[in-house]
Amino acid sequence: MISEIFSYSFLVRALLVGLFVSISASLLGVSLVLRRFSMIGDGLSHVGFGALGISALLSLQPMAVTIPVVVAAAFILLRISEKSRGGGDSSIALISSSALALGVISVSVAGVNTDLNAFLFGSILSVSKTDGIIAAVVSLVTLFSYLVFYHQIYATTFDPAFARATGINTGRYTVLLSLLTSLVIVVGMRILGSLLISSLIIFPAAVAMKLEKTYLRVSVVAALEAVLAFLSGFFISYAFSLPTGASIVMVHMVFFALASIFKATRTALSRSGK
């Protein structure tokens, strides 16, 4: 089966793009989840859907519309959640559903040529060569920035007040984080669709936090989990002709359930050990 997949160049491309996006999303996810920003990822993907709908309506190049709109939305959502300190979730929900509605109307006006299903749930077939190149560039930039600014991102996430006092420009790293998140979401939406992409950000971090207790280990395990879940989901979807995005999310869910059971067992054992 594996050699069969590799004989289709579009499948190989999708596999590579998916791996790139999965790793980037999982690393960003650790910081986003810990800063209680996971809802922003979800909101951004809906905004992305709205932008895709509008680009279909106006017959524009999808990426050219989606990238600036999602980046702008990331800044607005971040500002809202920072200002309202946890009360931002209702504003995010409002923006999400408005963008979704706008997207649905645009797609239906644009006519039958537009595949609503691919927009919402992704489509392996829609990954073009340009998408592949953009995905690779975005992912490499994300990985590079994450490694170079690893300590600063850690300090900004762990204790912003202390980080600011030691002269770290925490605002700059928050902007970097939101910029990279929006790019990863736009690129990943082609495969997973706008409704499922946020799972790539949240699941790996959630699974890793169940298993590990240091920041470095959580980051590494999150990236590994993302790779493993993507590959398993991809092959399952090919073998059983299931939708790719949904299969990947289901694998993440199974991993999360296993990690939860593992953690509960370990806690129970260490309690009875005492």
Next chain:
Amino acid sequence: MTLIRGTDLTLGYDGQGIISGLSFSVNDGDYLCIVGENGSGKSTFVKTVLGLVEPLKGTIEYCGGLKRNEIGYFPQVSGIQRDFPSSVMEVVLSGCLNRHHSLFYTRAEKKRAEEELCRLGMDRYSSSSFQELSGGQQQRVLLARALMATEKLLFLDEPVSNLDVKTTSELYGMLSQLNASGITIMMVTHDIHPVLRDARTILHFSHNGYFFGSRDKYFETEAGKTFMKEAGHDK
């Protein structure tokens, strides 16, 4: 030797002054307590000293070899997520980011982190999980992190607001020891005990002015007497 000197400062936000005409200085080896009611400008003072807010008027100087980002800041713990996955070493090492410029921490930085943990009796816990430590142990780790950031001066912002009595007195004990070993202490506090016992200098903010001077002089002022009375220490 003076480490921080503020001259004729007006402090506040958005052009609106909270305190004006403030002059103070922090000397090497000092133990300064900053007290005062809520809203009197303590947190603005903290931000101004740390360089996060510019004073509206006046100047703040850092002298005696102290740089603005070399203040060992100890924030109110409420900002830290309780379930944050992090090892003790990761927390302590993040203290030296103000002087750190390469991708990895150097061996010298790791050694220093171990020494700071050792000084606070936490060397056994360097690879433990921060979230699993007790409240008092977490305070020690955060103190070690603050020490990583500085050679000279610790600046604590209401460090005991979440602590029980035993942990509080342990923390004060460590601070006195550090002070005795030559580290200058600045502490914002609502608690009268360090003011009574350990402080040398007091900076008191109120809605109608401020007091800056020695502890003995402070308790002769109206503000000092009121604080004593409200804390239940009047005779």
